[in-house]
Amino acid sequence: MNSLRPGMVLSESGWNLHVIAAPPDPISATVALVPVRHLYGGHTLTQRWDRARHVSVYRHRLAPGDVTLVPTVPRCFIPDSPEQGDRVVARFHEALSLGDSRFFEYDGTQWIAVSEELDGREFRQTVRTYNSIRHLVNAPELSYVYYSYMPAGHQPHLYVDGKPMPARTVSQLVVGDVLRLPGGCRVEIDAVKAIGTATALHVRLARRSIHSLRHFMWSEQVGGIAEHLDSGRTGALYATEPRASELRPAAGLRPGDTIIRSWGRVDSDVSEVDSIWASAGRAAVELTTTAVDGRRVRTCSSGHEPRHVLLHSPHPEYARPAAEQMAAGSTA
Template sequence: MDPVSFSDLLGLLRFPNAESAPIPAAQLTPGHVLASGSFERYVVTGLPVPEQRSGLLAVPIRHLHGGHAASLYLSPDAEPYVYRARTGRVSGLQVPVIPRVHIPDAPQVGDRVVLQHYVAHRLGVRAVREFTGEQWEDRTSPDAADRGRPVSTAVMREEVRPSPVASLRGWYVYLPAGQRPYLYADGAPVLARTAASLTGGDVVRLPGRGALEVQDVRAHADGRTIRLRVLQPSVHQGRHLVWASREGDAVEVEDSGRSGLLYPCEPRTDELVPASELNVGDTVIAAYGRSYSHVATVDGVWRQPVRAYMHVHATSVDGRPTRTQTGFENRYVILRRTAVACGMPAVAAHTP
């Protein structure tokens, strides 16, 4: 079958009887979507690469909803099933890449790891583990009696290590203690709010460009009732909030507060600042609203003479050096502020 557009591919894969067929592993190409087994609905993002030591083929894959980049290892004579419908080479905008999780050598008490699921029929994301000072405590259940045993930092690193096995459910996000929490929506970082911090007009995001507007939040003895309206349904139909699939549909969510649920939300207008207000050491969502938005720690800010450009040099959460160019508009969300001597922002006026 000839490649189809990405939107047409998603439309064809909505049907439970979408056609599939086996294909030699060596013939997998970017755009093929796996159709069976644990990795169903993972899309091939690159050509298979032979591994010299094992003799296996390493196939780059990522879930159709986005997530951590991973490799699936197949025998050269394997014939995995793929959907007959396939797309052309996939882009990071279509199938977003989430940065790999980095767990520091010395975690702080209260540091959390959350898991955003590929398929979730409820709103809210909870922590899977929290650091207690010695070990990582299970937080998957609000009831302590139902939780698993604590694990060490070494085991925690293995649990979240980017691999097909670790990526089966969704993607992980590391939330340091003392920093405003954030989550990802379509590959871009957004603020994460608790039910108690939500207010009317906030926009909660779903994968696949889905958006819900908070109408009101009512506190009561058992927690809070959140009432929302669908602004835009997710393009991943049948995968998120299946009872609210049309614009204008009403959604009501009960949150007891015991699970510490977080909701990925667009920042409010007064939470966005220009690059000129950043300090060295600040942790920020950089260039919010741009395709290259990311979370990073600021290393330096420069204003380019004559031209209306600001350059922010930073280090991303996965350790990569980054440089963001924006104008003077408000494009940064401060997650953690670092004090600077005399309160002066670290802005220099020269060409980087």
């Protein structure tokens, strides 16, 4: 334990592919706090480990200065008084299929989780209820999953490689949409077809993931094609690149809007707009926002350059409700 350094990649059972994110902090003669984060991105988890513990690591490791490149996802904050329809989505680091369908939804009194598993030749649906899910979301030992909070009425978003992007159900996907998977993978939709009560997505690999055979299991060759079926019963979400019509300039935002700020940049985040300021005679606009993790950020850019994605607006006269925006996706 005392020889652990930032950049080392663990091969421990339960912590495989987690990177030491910062130097361990000894808090007693026998215990140290060890910050770790999954190589594919996620929450930073601080573990209380015995200083005498023997830890297995891979021979290859990151340079200490490259640890900051390991994607970070803000911790999921659950309000004391959630609103009906709020969701908490679970994302698995090493998922082997398209679509994220594991989530908790608040029905006004409790959290409900619906899962669907193949039982023989039929799918079996299981419904579980929870009075509170904080013990699940904040459990430090959950090394295989991270969580994102999605308020009711907001266009959903998911994190891929630590960056937020719009999320859609299968019924909202159209030909030309680009799905994003960890490791820089891009998958383009070539066709959307109804097969009975399910929807078939015909997809084509546009860019390989750097994580071989982890997030695109059908083909490793650019141009490889596959078919993905979605029954629609679980409400699975797909992280997609924004459509051109969804990108807005800073001058087109209002205080109180929730946005994906600076889509495509390394510092992109989900934020609420605090203020917008433009000086006379200058094309630049200064945008002040508060990120979901509490950081205050100032962004200066051309007021007319479309760089931000609107997730929700409290101004009904200014933007259509998010539900209408999503419903219009099939005609976008």
